[in-house]
Amino acid sequence: xxxxxxxxxxxxxxxxxxxxxxxxxxxxxxxxxxxxxxxxxxxxxxxxxxxxxxxxxxxxxxxxxxxxxxxxxxxxxxxxxxxxxxxxxxxxxxxxxxxxxxxxxxxxxxxxxxxxxxxxxxxxxxxxxxxxxxxxxxxxxxxxxxxxxxxxxxxxxxxxxxxxxxxxxxxxxxxxxxxxxxxxxxxxxxxxxxxxxxxxxxxxxxxxxxxxxxxxxxxxxxxxxxxxxxxxxxxxxxxxxxxxxxxxxxxxxxxxxxxxxxxxxxxxxxxxxxxxxxxxxxxxxxxxxxxxxxxxxxxxxxxxxxxxxxxxxxxxxxxxxxxxxxxxxxxxxxxx
Amino acid sequence: xxxxxxxxxxxxxxxxxxxxxxxxxxxxxxxxxxxxxxxxxxxxxxxxxxxxxxxxxxxxxxxxxxxxxxxxxxxxxxxxxxxxxxxxxxxxxxxxxxxxxxxxxxxxxxxxxxxxxxxxxxxxxxxxxxxxxxxxxxxxxxxxxxxxxxxxxxxxxxxxxxxxxxxxxxxxxxxxxxxxxxxxxxxxxxxxxxxxxxxxxxxxxxxxxxxxxxxxxxxxxxxxxxxxxxxxxxxxxxxxxxxxxxxxxxxxxxxxxxxxxxxxxxxxxxxxxxxxxxxxxxxxxxxxxxxxxxxxxxxxxxxxxxxxxxxxxxxxxxxxxxxxxxxxxxxxxxxx
DNA sequence: TTGAAAGCGTTACCAC
DNA sequence: GTGGTAACGCTTTCAA
Numbered sequence: 192x193x194x195x196x197x198x199x200x201x202x203x204x205x206x207x208x209x210x211x212x213x214x215x216x217x218x219x220x221x222x223x224x225x226x227x228x229x230x231x232x233x234x235x236x237x238x239x240x241x242x243x244x245x246x247x248x249x250x251x252x253x254x255x256x257x258x259x260x261x262x263x264x265x266x267x268x269x270x271x272x273x274x275x276x277x278x279x280x281x282x283x284x285x286x287x288x289x290x291x292x293x294x295x296x297x298x299x300x301x302x303x304x305x306x307x308x309x310x311x312x313x314x315x316x317x318x319x320x321x322x323x324x325x326x327x328x329x330x331x332x333x334x335x336x337x338x339x340x341x342x343x344x345x346x347x348x349x350x351x352x353x354x355x356x357x358x359x360x361x362x363x364x365x366x367x368x369x370x371x372x373x374x375x376x377x378x379x380x381x382x383x384x385x386x387x388x389x390x391x392x393x394x395x396x397x398x399x400x401x402x403x404x405x406x407x408x409x410x411x412x413x414x415x416x417x418x419x420x421x422x423x424x425x426x427x428x429x430x431x432x433x434x435x436x437x438x439x440x441x442x443x444x445x446x447x448x449x450x451x452x453x454x455x456x457x458x459x460x461x462x463x464x465x466x467x468x469x470x471x472x473x474x475x476x477x478x479x480x481x482x483x484x485x486x487x488x489x490x491x492x493x494x495x496x497x498x499x500x501x502x503x504x505x506x507x508x509x510x511x512x513x514x515x516x517x518x519x520x521x522x523x524x525x526x527x
Numbered sequence: 528x529x530x531x532x533x534x535x536x537x538x539x540x541x542x543x544x545x546x547x548x549x550x551x552x553x554x555x556x557x558x559x560x561x562x563x564x565x566x567x568x569x570x571x572x573x574x575x576x577x578x579x580x581x582x583x584x585x586x587x588x589x590x591x592x593x594x595x596x597x598x599x600x601x602x603x604x605x606x607x608x609x610x611x612x613x614x615x616x617x618x619x620x621x622x623x624x625x626x627x628x629x630x631x632x633x634x635x636x637x638x639x640x641x642x643x644x645x646x647x648x649x650x651x652x653x654x655x656x657x658x659x660x661x662x663x664x665x666x667x668x669x670x671x672x673x674x675x676x677x678x679x680x681x682x683x684x685x686x687x688x689x690x691x692x693x694x695x696x697x698x699x700x701x702x703x704x705x706x707x708x709x710x711x712x713x714x715x716x717x718x719x720x721x722x723x724x725x726x727x728x729x730x731x732x733x734x735x736x737x738x739x740x741x742x743x744x745x746x747x748x749x750x751x752x753x754x755x756x757x758x759x760x761x762x763x764x765x766x767x768x769x770x771x772x773x774x775x776x777x778x779x780x781x782x783x784x785x786x787x788x789x790x791x792x793x794x795x796x797x798x799x800x801x802x803x804x805x806x807x808x809x810x811x812x813x814x815x816x817x818x819x820x821x822x823x824x825x826x827x828x829x830x831x832x833x834x835x836x837x838x839x840x841x842x843x844x845x846x847x848x849x850x851x852x853x854x855x856x857x858x859x860x861x862x863x
Numbered sequence: 864t865t866g867a868a869a870g871c872g873t874t875a876c877c878a879c
Numbered sequence: 880g881t882g883g884t885a886a887c888g889c890t891t892t893c894a895a
């Protein structure tokens with residue numbers, strides 16, 4: 192076996208070495224047509240000897256499909272998005288698709304730029320995980336490439352989109368707190384320009400109202416979906432001398448920060464203050480105390496994105512099957 | 528502006544519409560040669576009108592470079608690996624490289640399969656983040672594609688590799704515990720087949736020995752680098768009625784699990800038991816108490832991987848500059 | 864069953 | 880400066 196200097200073998204070389212035409216090799220490789228037993232054996236042998244691997248680039252160019260799905264995430268290191276990522280990957284890898292992942296960092300311009308990059312690389316479709324692009328931007332893109340968008344509501348010829356009912360999730364969370372006897376419930380919000388954050392806030396307000404509990408503006412403090420925001424928020428709450436027995440944090444990260452702020456003042460959870468979060472990140476199972484939170488079925492979100500994408504790409508019909516948000520009761524809430 | 532049914536415009540169409548040859552358009556696009564002012568303006572206009580975007584696939588095929596770096600990670604949702612991932616991305620994106628990420632799940636066969644996939648897609652180089660492949664496997668791959676491997680020690684023509692001094696990091700951690708007066712220090716190990724885990728265990732043993740502290744086998748319990756392993760390990764430790772004042776966990780995840788196990792028994796940290804972890808995941812800043820741990824400069828690991836890769840790919844010479852492991856003292860250790 | 868050849872969208876060499 | 884054209888590695892008619 193002589194190797195041409197690590198230079199990659201091409202289908203043509205295989206054909207030549209096997210004394211057949213490139214077409215025949217191609218047909219053998221793809222099972223596109225019957226090839227005589229004898230030839231097929233020589234081809235097999237030559238491929239082995241030359242260690243030939245098809246060039247997917249050339250294939251893609253020819254066939255007009257890269258078998259690649261572009262994913263626009265918002266952060267490469269977000270436990271939230273990455274959970275969905277593995278769902279997507281699991282759903283599509285059996286069909287031979289790979290993921291080309293780019294991050295938009297919650298910045299509309301950067302997001303658009305990344306999608307542009309994805310399209311330039313000729314991904315077969317792009318999955319968009321929330322973000323700040325406008326619907327019309329997404330719609331525009333969808334004229335160039337099939338899109339499935341999560342956490343957005345945009346309708347069009349080649350866009351599929353879906354979201355989770357954040358409002359209802361928030362209602363459940365606050366409902367639970369009320370059931371447990373809490374009346375003075377503080378809320379740490381998420382970014383004001385974030386739709387999910389607004390829905391969660393609305394769920395909080397409405398649920399309180401439904402129970403004839405006054406919505407005290409002083410109990411609503413801003414966070415940023417990060418731990419640091421949660422920490423600051425609780426500090427602010429405490430500094431303003433508000434009375435409250437529970438905190439509804441807009442997401443788990445916020446809850447972690449809030450919990451630390453309480454710890455610093457030796458305020459016990461849940462004995463003194465109860466906390467409920469939102470997302471149910473994996474780590475929420477291991478905080479002390481384990482966090483009561485609203486579970487987002489992110490993995491399933493991912494598999495559904497993957498399936499919907501395959502559907503648009505002409506594979507078997509996607510059967511959507513989306514678990515709803517559900518409250519996971521752990522140990523950060525006390526009945527009072 | 529008429530749009531041909533969302534079908535993508537090609538360079539040839541631009542050429543035709545502008546009344547010039549494809550070569551000229553290409554030259555204009557790449558600045559490969561001067562093109563007359565007049566033509567350049569028509570070309571610009573036509574590109575605008577037709578909304579032409581170059582097909583990177585065709586470019587790649589022609590030029591023999593996809594401007595893509597394959598990354599073999601072990602888990603898409605590991606805070607540890609993903610921190611390095613953003614480092615890699617930051618280091619290479621300015622040069623126009625994108626990342627094609629695949630996960631090997633710590634399984635040698637799957638890892639090899641993924642690298643094979645990466646190569647089939649003609650990535651320009653592959654970055655390998657630890658894993659279980661054999662050195663010779665990696666060496667083999669490196670004959671087909673430039674490789675930079677982190678957490679491995681494999682030398683070759685086209686492989687660059689580097690690791691962090693886990694042994695020394697562990698020594699520092701245990702040294703600190705001893706300085707704080709601890710003598711009965713339990714250790715929760717990582718997977719026995721994991722090199723880093725073994726190095727950390729060795730650091731623990733040697734440091735104890737250096738201080739003439741007996742290494743009690745009963746204080747060394749197995750973990751798995753996951754929270755659940757840490758939890759189980761502490762349960763086992765407690766059940767066996769060992770006396771100890773501190774725990775050295777093989778990584779932060781393990782420490783989280785251990786901390787929860789303690790919490791369940793109302794054993795306080797650090798008042799009753801001290802804990803130190805390893806990795807310094809972002810979340811370790813927000814555990815209660817915040818975790819004292821050995822910081823791995825993962826982001827910098829990533830940027831270095833990226834730079835080394837660019838170096839191998841013929842860009843500017845990489846200047847390695849790797850921060851060492853360092854102990855981050857927070858609040859999970861008490862002086863006794 | 865098989866081969867010749869066109870073509871996917873680029874780039875680059877060779878003339879002019 | 881610019882155009883013609885071969886070539887990158889593959890797939891797929893069209894004939895035979």
